[in-house]
Amino acid sequence: MLVMLVCVACVLYVTPVRTCTSSGQRNDRPIIGILAQESYSPPNTGSYIAASYVKYLESAGARVVPVRINQTLDQYVYLFRALNGVLFPGGGADLVTSGYAAAAKVFYQLALEANSRGDYFPIWGTCLGLEELTYLTGGRLLLSPTDTRGVALPLVFTNESRDSKMFSGFPADLLKALASEALTENSHRNSLTTETFRNTVELSKFYRVLSTNSDGKTEFVSTLEAYDYPIYATQWHPEKNAFEWTRDYIPHCPNAIRTTFHMADFFVNEAKKNFHRFSSEEEERRALIYNYTPLYMGRNGSSFEQIYIF
Numbered sequence: 622m623l624v625m626l627v628c629v630a631c632v633l634y635v636t637p638v639r640t641c642t643s644s645g646q647r648n649d650r651p652i653i654g655i656l657a658q659e660s661y662s663p664p665n666t667g668s669y670i671a672a673s674y675v676k677y678l679e680s681a682g683a684r685v686v687p688v689r690i691n692q693t694l695d696q697y698v699y700l701f702r703a704l705n706g707v708l709f710p711g712g713g714a715d716l717v718t719s720g721y722a723a724a725a726k727v728f729y730q731l732a733l734e735a736n737s738r739g740d741y742f743p744i745w746g747t748c749l750g751l752e753e754l755t756y757l758t759g760g761r762l763l764l765s766p767t768d769t770r771g772v773a774l775p776l777v778f779t780n781e782s783r784d785s786k787m788f789s790g791f792p793a794d795l796l797k798a799l800a801s802e803a804l805t806e807n808s809h810r811n812s813l814t815t816e817t818f819r820n821t822v823e824l825s826k827f828y829r830v831l832s833t834n835s836d837g838k839t840e841f842v843s844t845l846e847a848y849d850y851p852i853y854a855t856q857w858h859p860e861k862n863a864f865e866w867t868r869d870y871i872p873h874c875p876n877a878i879r880t881t882f883h884m885a886d887f888f889v890n891e892a893k894k895n896f897h898r899f900s901s902e903e904e905e906r907r908a909l910i911y912n913y914t915p916l917y918m919g920r921n922g923s924s925f926e927q928i929y930i931f
């Protein structure tokens with residue numbers, strides 16, 4: 622009898638199932654644009670996006686639309702109104718004269734305007750993307766050469782990183798690992814030195830430095846977050862740890878893989894705060910990267926396993 626009563630109690634007090642649906646406050650179907658850029662090898666072969674950036678965003682619950690170079694302003698404005706965020710990837714495009722730079726400039730200006738009127742539109746820059754953002758915000762080229770062409774480093778967090786948006790949701794043990802293990806892959810010839818950052822008021826007013834690094838001689842900025850806009854950037858490559866295998870300095874240890882996921886999770890959740898959308902499902906389907914097939918380049922000496930070509 623007692624057993625029966627206990628079981629009835631179990632049934633009555635079972636936790637009600639809550640549905641996992643979006644509240645009106647969140648867009649659970651985010652679509653993020655990734656900028657394409659000129660392919661230099663072989664030369665004049667159009668433009669490309671490394672597939673690792675696509676997988677990175679997909680791993681945290683976003684879909685991807687390629688933002689191709691050489692499009693008209695109208696085409697970029699159309700995409701801006703349809704996308705929930707944009708990622709400026711790494712690579713070798715020219716920061717001033719390339720199609721990548723032209724597209725980045727349009728998206729940056731549209732994002733500043735949109736955010737100023739309360740339309741939350743996040744931007745992420747990785748490596749070349751960080752460098753492009755420093756050019757766009759600073760209004761001139763501000764980089765200096767560093768010896769950082771292929772090295773994994775631990776982050777040197779600044780005091781300000783404690784109050785950052787980017788790292789506030791990170792597990793405490795992973796933050797500790799980021800500061801003590803070489804989890805962040807650097808492959809860049811140039812960097813924004815902390816000295817240039819301090820001496821450039823356009824940058825120091827706009828961005829908070831979350832981490833720095835050094836090549837042994839020169840200290841440079843490695844993670845940035847804008848004060849008043851959802852604009853974020855890393856000189857290092859969070860997407861490579863889980864998705865690129867072609868270079869032996871890319872870390873793949875468990876904390877490196879967790880870093881990839883938590884960085885993607887942060888940015889995709891930022892994109893969920895935006896409610897732009899395509900005018901129809903047909904338009905959306907036509908734009909998605911699923912329309913393209915990546916090529917395997919890992920056996921051709923490329924630093925990328927797979928790329929999309931446009």
Ligand SMILES: *[C@@H]1O[C@H](CO)[C@@H](O)[C@H](O)[C@H]1NC(C)=O
Nearest residue numbers: 665666667668690691720931
């Ligand atoms: C982009 O435009 C430039 C200059 O007109 C041209 O040289 C280049 O081939 C174009 N690239 C693509 C991928 O359309």
Ligand SMILES: *[C@@H]1O[C@H](CO)[C@@H](O)[C@H](O)[C@H]1NC(C)=O
Nearest residue numbers: 778779780781782783830833
């Ligand atoms: C960072 O915080 C620590 C502890 O509060 C303090 O000792 C240190 O001077 C601070 N560093 C800077 C650059 O403000």
Ligand SMILES: *[C@@H]1O[C@H](CO)[C@@H](O)[C@H](O)[C@H]1NC(C)=O
Nearest residue numbers: 662663916917918920921922
């Ligand atoms: C990769 O290299 C092979 C052999 O040289 C070549 O046939 C193929 O076209 C290359 N693939 C790409 C995408 O460049």
